[in-house]
Amino acid sequence: MSLHLLGWSAVALYLGAEALAILSLVAPRVAAGKLTPVLVAAGLALQFADLMHRARLLGSVPYRTLGGSVSLFGWMLGIAFLVLFARHRERAIGPFLIPFVVLTSAAGLLLPDSGSAPAQGTHGSLFALHVTLAILAYAAFTFSFVLAVLYLVQSRQLRRRQTGILFARLPALEVIGRMNRTSVTIGLASLVLSLILGLVRAEQAWSTLRDPKIAWAFLTLVIYGFLLWMERRGWEGPRVALLSILGFGVMLFSYTIVNLYFSREHSFR
């Protein structure tokens, strides 16, 4: 089981889902498109079993190791994909979103899977929920980033009168914008809850709240909060997409550089 057979089987299913999604994009075969979410759901079930196995070995949700954390991130991406699919029924975005599920899930299986002894205050269900929600927020923001890029691509194609197959297959700007809004809403709600839980735990366990991760999380919150506020006021278009991309950049920096080099309490070491 240490070879992560279940995890790799899940990756294989995600790859299958991606192949079907591309096939459905290139040649609109109804049956192929319908099977894509089914394969993703099956992959999620297998990956969940793999995560549970890791959790049993670690004695906690597998966030303390880089491999476990990235794997959990991949799983959350899969969940976010299914939520988006169920909410908007838009098949054309599958080929662009599923690769992130494949890559992060595979990376989670390849990256180091051993962590140090749990730090102070990193036990209990509240803490587990804090981390899980944070990773769900990262997953939703990742898709918001992809959707923002797709928005800009489609907008550029419209402006340049490029009406090729990608133009024909990609959804309308309004639909991509709506999907982005769903992603940001999921991400923001998860991040707010995660922050609240994290702050409660930190106050109980740490002597200080001066962890750079908290500042970066607040910055991420402000950017995405501003984005939703803009949309509520009726703003839509490339500027909202650019803000999504900026928010993702900040989030990525917080998840990688800050975790690895600046934060003592949020490191994988």
Next chain:
Amino acid sequence: MTAAGEARLVLLGWNFRTAALSVRERVAFSTDEVREVLDRIRGTGLVTEGVVVSTCNRSEIYGVSDGEGTNAALTRLISEWRGLDPDEAAAGSFQREGAEAARHLFHVAAGLDSMALGESEVLGQVRTALRVAREAGATRSVLHRMFESALAAGKRVRTETEIARHPLSVPSIGFELATKVFGNMDERSMLVLGAGDTGTLFVEQAREAGVSDLRIANRNPERAEVLARRVGGRVVPWEHVFRELPDADVVVGTTSSPEPVVRRRDVEAAMRERRGRPMFFLDLAMPRDFEAGVGDIYNVYAYGLDDLKGVAEENRVRRSREVPRAEAILEEDLARFLAWFGNLAVVPTLNGLQAKLAGLRDAELARVPAADRERFREFADAIAAKLLHQPLRRLKAEPDASRKLDRVEAVRHLFDLDE
């Protein structure tokens, strides 16, 4: 292609490639006339089944015949009836027999034989042709199966290829572009400037596509009123056009105004009021209705006639690239139909039936002691021969080719010979 060398598929047609408009006009049939054609061609015994496909670009008579020279006789009949010179009618016609007649129908249904490659209307026209013929009692198993197969193949081609996906007409392209900005157009507001031919065409298309909030502005308000009443739109006084701009998601220019009707600064003001929500401008007028530079404003998508014509040309090329794939699909479905038609011959059906009975006999004989097997085999063969003798004799002797095909088809179906 014949079944047992008896019944033959025939096709006589006139279309935009073969016949001048003056000839096509004479051989164009209304629905009532189609019924009359069907009565005439069957009444004279030229064909035993018939279907007539008559559209603005083609008149085609499909039939099942058991005689020779059917198409020449059909040409004479039609030219006499429609008062056409027989030589002129024959010169502008095209004729197909057997598999080629079926192949032509499959191409027609898929839109490969249309003036606008891949157009979808023809599928409905072929379906109507089959319905009219069926209601007139002019179809039996062969043409019914052939038309149903062609319709299914035409649908497959449109689903599995891109041939019908890229619009060709300027209003359709404009509408598709707007749809790519706003998605569902039902709840969008559209302001059309001008109530002439182009404006009317666009407004009708918008209404068909489900746009509920249609506003029409025209210098001459009566014309706008007439159009608005017809499509259920609202008239906007010409002098209030600028006031309406912020509420309009799509603005279409179709006037003959020598000066731009909408200036860049008007659009900038409208966009400020809309807080940057996207706007879509479609300029179908010549000279242009929207000032140059409107499309440079943030979140404004603007297209002119030249843009749309460019897209139309690209779409035409895209559609023609799909022809080989479409033809491969048609050939696949055509082969299935032709195999079925070929099997309708009496001899293969007879052989199939005998083989089926022999299989059943052998299966039962396996349960009989070996010593008695030969006796039982003779007994079973004698019963089978007697049982089949009369029905098969009648089948072979049937003089009406189509009725014979119907009966062969019934035998094949009842004894499951096509499985």
